[in-house]
Amino acid sequence: MSQSTSEIRTQVASLIEQAIALGPRKELRSTLVRALEIAKGDAPKELTQLHYDRLGRGARLADPVRPGLIMKSSKTGLKRWTYRTEVDGKQRELTLGHYPEMSVSEARDKWATLRVQRVSGAAPDLRGDTTLVQIVDHYGKWASENLRSWRENDQLLRKHLLPGREGITLAELDIDHLSAPITAIQAKTPQQARKLRSAISGVLTRARKDGLLPKGFSITPVMLPEVKAATPRTWVPGTKDLRAFLCATREMGDIGAALRLIALTGTRLREVVEMRWDEVEFDAEIEGLGTVARWTIPAERMKAKRPHVVILSDAAMAVLDAQRGSGSPCVFPSPTYPEEPRLANHVGKVWADKRDALGLNKQFTVHTLRKALSTWVAESGGTRDIRDRLTAHTLATGVDAHYNQAELTAPAAEWWQRWADRLAAIEGENVILIGEGRA
Template identity: 80%
Template sequence: MPQLKSDTRAQVASLIEKAIALGPRKELRTTLLRALEIATGDAPKELTQLHYDRLGRGARLTDPQRPGLMMKSSKTGLKRWTYRVQAEGKQREITLGHYPEMSVAEAREKWADMRAQRSGGETLDNMTDTTVEQLVDHYTTWASENLRSWQANDRLLRQHLLPGREAITLAELDIDHLSAPITAIQAKTPQQARKLRSAISGVLTQARKAGLLPKGFGITPTMLPEVDSAKARTWHPGTKDLRAFLAATADMGDIGQALRLIALTGTRLREAVEMRWDEVEGNRWTIPAERMKANRPHVVILSDAAMAVLDARRGTDSPFVFPAVNDPQRTRSADNVSHAWADKRGEAGLPSAFTIHTLRKALATWVAESGGTRDIRDRLTAHTLATGVDAHYNQAELTAPAAEWWQRWADHLAAIEGQNVC
């Protein structure tokens, strides 16, 4: 019986060899060669799902029966199917999908389709040629129309994600490419790492919504590494720090005056440096919703010292209170002020913890220590927790007492500058 089986296999192999000798091409020839391997007992073993399930991190597994079909496992264990081909004189590796989102059977079917597509002279799916930089550009275009923080997100992506990765295509993209920049900065600047993670998540989400990701693309925002929350900063400027700050800003021109206004009003950097004359009516400054973090208008009652800052700046044709800071030829006015203060801070011998944002903390802390209630502190710093109708009533009810606290704070800063406070 075994001899009979051997004879049959030999006869079949002989017939297949004769068929191959007729010169068939492409898929027919491949099929005959595969049949010959089986008939002669030389066929490689078919890989099973268990082989792929057991593939370790950082390893790869090539299908011995399907030229170019491979599974690659990242260092974090994310597995993706790839199809390695020669195209335009160079080797390309196209991502077919991720495992187990794309099953073994689906990957083999996709491989067969793409192989037949190439054999017929057709081009492969161009979506796999989309680069990381193109995804970031698409996200930035969307974010510029929908997010107030789009410039900060764009800057983080171009500073940390793109360098060395801009030309990586979706065919080559791995979760490690997206995770590495987050991991690289999270120990030093966890807050920036969280923002970068959020921005990269946005890139993936918008790319999927726009149909830029190929079928079976399995990288999702949930795969990005989590970043531990930074410890709350308890430091705030003391009397000596504020005195050094006021002295340092005296010779900083427009930027110094903008910083003084921030200190006097407790406003955020962008809210102040982009201040326009048409927002001011008497001593009432209404910051529009689009420039506020809470996305609703904020009314500031300017103290005598804050009005003095404005009065010294009147008489220009610019719509901006601080025109040099908002020169149309310069971009990101808030960044320019922030960088200028960082340089001046070092000259003044102030700690790096003295950021522009800590001026808000200085105001809120002094008000709390002086008996101001939580409602007043929230009103001064635009942290009002109420929403809807309640928010409008609270604004109206607290504006008068808030005006008194703004003036008291201005008087306190004047006393510090005049060295009347220890």
């Protein structure tokens, strides 16, 4: 007479209990315990996709059937699969992927693969233990050898991204950790937020290229929040503003000298701050001008990616003469790294702090000095091509750009000198304020 199903279950359960009593450990014991639960009908029920869909923010859900398979939900609701296991006597947690990009069935298949590897003694992927600060350091080393702006990027990452997040592992890392610092500064300083986003994107891209990211790591740069461009500013500093600026720069040391040179030449912040002595030819022979001081800004530092030639006025030369003697190849060297230039964003911040202390308009940024020059030249009869030549906004390209720039160098030199004379008159209070028109 055949046995009933219940009788078979009872006998199997008894045999399993005897096996457990022999004292097996780890994987063998957990497998026998699971089999005993099935034999007795006490096995936990399988979780469904609905359980995972309903998982609330900040919560976690462990699979009762698959030891170590866990879904975690961040405070913003981003869900990720993890596998918690023991490696070298320590509990480790590996990120498998994010949900729903990795489905329930895919996560279970991945768990099964890792489970087999663990039982067979194969080492699991431990790259999930790599910390955020480690991949930032890795990016910083690469950037220092390949990017001119690496110091600025490194400063942004260490100031805004890492504080409070240094020890977060890649297994624990959520998009929230990377997005929060961008969002935090976006409203106040959108330009810095854009640079920070670019730096974080660089960290992720470099880590992926160099194989530092664990399998299943699904955070990509496109998931970072977009930063809207700042609204173009039309405000231009007036005579009173320029007088306050020029007086303030007298007391600001090297930074003040850099700011004065920006005002005198109509160049951009980075173009001046990273200026090198070997870019200046003090006895250049130029047709129509004779012997002059010529500063050639290399293409890689120009926004238009073309070299820009500036004929230095007497006042601009006075600024350079005062900077001689440091022994550095840079005109405005960093106090910490004499062979390197100052950081452009630091110079900008120093001026912003000084501007605020003087009670000047918050729209008076370093960049508005270019607008002051261009506006004054226009109001003084300077044509569009002259204004474009002075501010490196030449619209021509290729061969035309070269000849246009060459042909306009002599008249541009005259306008640079006239603008320097204008600023000297403003600083010397020889310009009468009528209302508060533009400079």
